[in-house]
Amino acid sequence: MSVSVLLIRPDPGNERFGLGPFFRVEPLGLGYIAAALRQAGHEPHVVDARFEPGLARVIRRTRPRVVGVSALHALEYERVLEVAREVRRLSPGCFVLVGGHAAAAFPEPLETDAVDAICLDDGEEVVPALVDALERGTPLAAVPALRLRTPDGWVTTAPLAERTGLDRVPLPERLGADRYRSRYHCLLFRPVWLVETARGCPFRCSFCSVWQLYGRSFRERSVGAVVDDFAAVGEHVFVADDLFWNHPARSLELAHALRRRGVRKRWILVQSRCDLVARHPELLAAWRPLAEHFDVFFGLEAPTDAGLAGLAKDASLDETLEGVRAARAERFGVTGNFLVDPAWGESEFHELWAFVKQHGLGRAGYTILTPLPGTELFERLRPALEGQPWANYDMHHLLWRPGLGPARFFELYAETWRRSVLNLSGDKRWLDWVRQVRPREIPYITRVMLRTQRLMKPRAYLAEHEHGAHAMPLRAVDPAWLPAPARGPSEPDGASHAPKRALPLADAPRE
Ligand code: B12
Incomplete structure (x- = not known):
């Protein structure tokens, strides 16, 4: 018998800082x-x-037997639990399941009475298996990859026999997301479609939770399925892959197949590594014709070799610069992210500003x-983090006491943002932004740009830190808890399928 399953992408609620307001994309995991x-x-x-808040109405409309709530980011745990509690209240007979990256990587905060099970892996196999078991009345303990609430406490079921192949479900169902399509946007581009061609990353950057969840594995969707998906979606595409172009031969094949199919978009955004494109500029050349505007988001992370090594980036600053140069040579828009360490003194900020200026x-x-x-x-940092609200894990809040003290840290952090193109009193003015959009988008881009100005106001951060809804005193970090700088590459999952530092990526075996 067919079971009605409601899958909810909650409103994270905490979008005053960070990427949230500028990037709103569809819940692609729920589509799969x-x-x-x-x-x-x-x-x-x-x-x-985020766009359809009345849960009571949604439950009346869909009459679910199972409700799945997605917890993509750690900053959403509290909101996810609020949704789970509301589902319980509105529909006590429903089975409440939580899943998504943050839930799978760290289920602990979700282990409450409001939740019946937490999915510890990807959902394509686990969710249908769970729904079938509920429908047939067979033991849930036999469903793989779950944290399960039982009368004797929370238990973990057996893991999936092997990682779910991405061709098991070749195309997502976009019916649900299409109802909100006009609301999905990435800065200037709207509406936006999210497309996934591969999942996972073989690298081991210390700040990233993806490789730690997936054991540094990397899985690919078949070229035919990706081409069908690209051909079916609209003109603005954000590629969700953790590491685009990781497998050069397949990436070239994909570019050629997309071109043969006549795919050309107005805008594409992918996320990749500088060292990868520095070593494979032919990928840039093959992909560039596929979109009028093509942005690449690099994990830039640090402006020094020591900084990169401290984050286990396994790449050098020369490679950063070579990757940026290669992308610019092919007319890609180069964006990316640097990490600002609360341990920094004044000189590290100045080093970052000088690097950003020198290399534009x-x-x-x-x-x-x-x-x-x-x-x-x-x-490692857990003792210092105890009690910090999850909502503050948005990468724009302090979670422990910074070396310079909060007031000076936020002054310098806001000053760092003032050096970005988002600063409307900087090099790129409001008019320059407006010229880039279609006339009907002017009110929207004006609203977005005004919101981003908060990133440049030290007082906004400090007010949030001292009096915000989630304000919490900060503890000091014992230097012994901080990671030892750069060790040699360790082995993934006990296997040997991660690229060694010296190997060209093309030779890296994949799962
Ligand atoms: C797209 C994306 C975004 C989008 C938003 C996505 C959305 N729908 O709202 C944008 C760009 C806005 C974004 C923002 C941020 N992001 Co983000 N994002 C991603 C990214 C790259 C892809 C997610 C995705 O769609 N993947 C494709 C789909 C098919 O996979 P999936 O979502 O994992 O879904 C599968 C499973 O997770 C599971 N599943 C998913 N939902 C559910 C629900 C149920 C009930 C079940 C059972 C299973 C299940 O089944 C699905 C199919 O297998 C991930 C990387 C990653 N690997 O997760 C980072 C990631 C989730 N983001 C991350 C971070 C840190 C952020 C930011 C804080 C970054 C910043 N600089 O500000 C902000 C926070 C914004 C905010 N305030 O809310 C981290 C989260 C780490 C953590 N533990 O919290 C990740 C893991 C990246 C990383 N390398 O560390 N992000």
């Missing part, structure tokens, strides 16, 4: 789960609560080094 449920004969409903990196953004749950860094 919906497709898997449809394949299994069930009736999925995807609801984006005004389109980069800046985030505060944040120990994400699911990382080793988080485990």
